[in-house]
Amino acid sequence: MSSSQLPHSVATSPDATPLLQRAGWIAAPVGFLAYESALHHAAHTPGGQVGALMLGLAPFVLIALAAAWRSAARLPWLLLLAACGAALWLGRLPLAAHFGWTYFLQHFGANAALAAMFGRTLRQGTPLCTEFAAAVHGPLTPEMRHYTRRVTQAWTLFFALTAAVSLVLFALAPMPAWSTFANLGTPVLIAAMFVAEAACRRAVLPAAKHTGVLDAVRGAVRGYRAVMTERASRAGTSH
Template sequence: MHHNNSVMPSSQPSHPVVPSSTATPLLQRAGWVAAPVGFLAYESALHHAAHTPGSEVRALMLGLAPFVLIALAAAWRATWRLPWLLLVTACAVALWVTRIPLAAHFGWTYFLQHFGANTALAAMFGRTLRAGATPLCSEFAAAIHGPLTPDMQRYTQRVTQAWTLFFGATALASLVLFAVAPMPTWSTFANLGTPILIALMFVAEAACRRALLPAAKDTGVLDAVRGYRTVMTERASRAGASR
């Protein structure tokens, strides 16, 4: 009896194929790490430049960088892209040419960043507290947990109020310190104190949630980031569809 010792070809590949979708969580985790690390590095650079004599030009460039990048991004998305890009480029060149006299007032770029960001965040949270609107933190929680219980709805409304007051108070403190305190004092509050206060707010909110809603699923900062991204993506989609 003849036995065929040849090996039949397999229908499956010899090496397992890794689904491309598995790279997505890794990229997301890398982004979650890179974003706060980049933010802290930038804030540290701002603080160091503000405290180093003779670094006024570097401080000015660091302070202007976000404004230039935002303008470039807006110009790139504009309908008339080329004219807007040329305008932004011309403004950037003008800033570079006048950097020496402007460097004497570099603190204003820092202040506009800090005060503007906190004012915008206070407005973003606060406007969702008006009658008939859904509190922003309720939207974040619903994006993570699904439909909310009445207790969770009341709690997330209070959290939205707390964040509104926090960002409003931070903006007010920034204004007062910038007006009456030396630049290094304001920089310490803005670049070092504010990130610490935000971290403490997350810790305090988590402690309050465990005390007031012990049955609620425990969530962390990454869940909050995920909820924020989901809500903002949905809002952008609705805005795009309404155009």
């Protein structure tokens, strides 16, 4: 059946795309919070070490599967992953005694990588938040460029401090204390950063057009996608 034969409400409904976008904006944070809550619950559940290990490894497995699927040598990589998965399952009991390392590598690694990503653009090229803002709003005023540079510095410091606290707590505190900070505290701190940035923007740039916190998050995601797409396009052209 061609698209012209489909019911008009399905083929050309103007509300379909915005509805899917709104569903995505709801599903993404709900899924993230559900996963973080599951990690926290598993870390506090006696006898649940195997389940906790599998939850902690899930992101690494998904990333590896996605990379293997996109590889030109798809079948060999998938076979290798299958072999690694079988070995992991056979050794799940001794590995489960150290499941906390999978959580730590996720949390520390992600925050350290984000700190490096934001911080690198302060030393060379355009600050990352400036790129995000320009991708969404077009050419920026000098005041906006200065402000977005400061915002990039703030996010760099935030992610670096989060990674440092994660390392200290994982090394010195009980696992439940680290888990509370990593899985429950970090999402709250990120939300607080967006709220604080919105308040600072209104104070520092009173003449600029202001949006709510959710719009700021959407803008950051759109900017990130636009910048990453442009970089991937440039990389493809250079090759």
